[in-house]
Amino acid sequence: MFTVDELSDLPIWVQLRNRIAYLIRMGHFAAGEQLPSVRSMAAAAKINYNTVTKAYRDLEQGGLIINVRGRGMFVSKEATAEDNGTDAADAMAEACLRRYRQIGMSYKEAAERVSSIAQAMQNRSTETTDEKRGYWDAGQEG
Secondary structure (H helix, E strand, C coil): CCCCCCCCCCCHHHHHHHHHHHHHHCCCCCCCCECCCHHHHHHHHCCCHHHHHHHHHHHHHCCCEEEECCCEEEECCCCCCCCCCCHHHHHHHHHHHHHHHHCCCCHHHHHHHHHHHHHHHHHHHHHHHHHHHHHHHHHHCC
């Protein structure tokens, strides 16, 4: 559900908040559905539970989730899949594709280029994570 993007300038709690908000807006979590507990989310994502608490608190203040005391966090009834939050990103992607077309690329070439860039970003993220783990592991020896 969530992995930390080591290359992102965003704090981990913001990354988590954004991912959960996106999943709610896309209908992955239905209105009234319970979210994973803070501790289970933290364990699954391998992050501190305080980070999850901060993300949940911000989502609650934004009206996407509600805290039912003693029961957990639930998607609010007001959270809908109608506004999936991707409109602005789609507009930027269209502008990017228009720019590729203006410099002479076909739609297929532009799509391949964007896919290549996404793959490179993913590879860099994986390499950075592996390097940090290697550094951590090396620091634990001896």
